[in-house]
Amino acid sequence: xxxxxxxxxxxxxxxxxxxTITCRAxxxxxxxxxxxxxxxxxxxxLMIYGASSLYSGVPSRFSGSGSGTDFTLTISSLQREDFAxxxxxxxxxxxxxxxxxxxxxxx
Amino acid sequence: QVKLVESGGGxxxxxxxxxxxxxxxxFTFSVYAMHWVRQAPGKGLEWVAVTSFDESKKDYAEPxxxxxxxxxxxxxxxxxxxxxxxxxxxxxxxxxxxxxxxMVELPFDAWGQGTLVTVSS
Numbered sequence: 164x165x166x167x168x169x170x171x172x173x174x175x176x177x178x179x180x181x182x183t184i185t186c187r188a189x190x191x192x193x194x195x196x197x198x199x200x201x202x203x204x205x206x207x208x209l210m211i212y213g214a215s216s217l218y219s220g221v222p223s224r225f226s227g228s229g230s231g232t233d234f235t236l237t238i239s240s241l242q243r244e245d246f247a248x249x250x251x252x253x254x255x256x257x258x259x260x261x262x263x264x265x266x267x268x269x270x
Numbered sequence: 271q272v273k274l275v276e277s278g279g280g281x282x283x284x285x286x287x288x289x290x291x292x293x294x295x296x297f298t299f300s301v302y303a304m305h306w307v308r309q310a311p312g313k314g315l316e317w318v319a320v321t322s323f324d325e326s327k328k329d330y331a332e333p334x335x336x337x338x339x340x341x342x343x344x345x346x347x348x349x350x351x352x353x354x355x356x357x358x359x360x361x362x363x364x365x366x367x368x369x370x371x372x373m374v375e376l377p378f379d380a381w382g383q384g385t386l387v388t389v390s391s
Contacts, residue, residue: 164332197377199315206365206381207307207315213375250315254376257329259305259317 165189165253169262175270182238184265186251191231195255198227198236201264202247210249211236241267272296272380274366279385282356292349292366292382300344303369305378306351308362308387318364319351333359356389363387 166189176182186196194214199207209218211227214234224239238245246269251262278290292304306318319330319340328340339352349366363384370379 195375197375206383209377209379212373212377258331261315261317264314
């Protein structure tokens with residue numbers, strides 16, 4: 164199974180901050196990497212697919228980069244509605260594994 | 271718009287069975303692969319199972335293999351998860367998710383609201 168490791172597990176930030184979350188795969192997954200946002204009590208929502216493609220309706224302050232084993236999700240200017248938990252996921256192989264999540268908290 | 275609605279969750283004793291349903295609308299259900307994903311209380315997301323659009327191919331996470339069965343009824347636009355021999359560690363919110371087949375990377379582009387399964391004596 165491909166293991167996905169996110170860092171940090173949590174971070175504190177303020178509105179307007181630039182936020183970066185890292186995801187590392189245990190083996191190459193080329194660009195088969197997706198990012199989801201989840202708010203408490205809600206279902207996850209797709210934000211980025213294919214490592215760097217913005218999903219429909221997602222604000223342009225979100226961006227993704229990387230390939231192979233190392234990936235990054237960046238929020239260029241954090242907004243109040245962005246405080247949530249973010250998960251990376253590989254869809255290169257079965258099982259479709261997720262990272263453990265990164266919680267973005269208000270500083 | 272795309273809508274997925276899970277049902278069938280509840281409290282069940284260890285060793286018993288439960289069947290979850292996920293009713294789909296707003297898209298052509300019969301052409302999309304579908305997944306189940308679960309989330310234990312306070313924990314992260316765990317992929318559970320997938321079925322191809324025509325049930326010709328199914329896969330399961332190791333912890334549920336041999337106990338859970340994924341199926342679908344395309345005439346009813348409904349996905350199922352039959353869960354047998356339930357364990358305490360199966361306690362979680364169970365989400366159904368649609369695979370984004372139009373995208374090469376096959377992300378999960380729509381999710382239901384989830385249904386809570388609690389396994390407890």
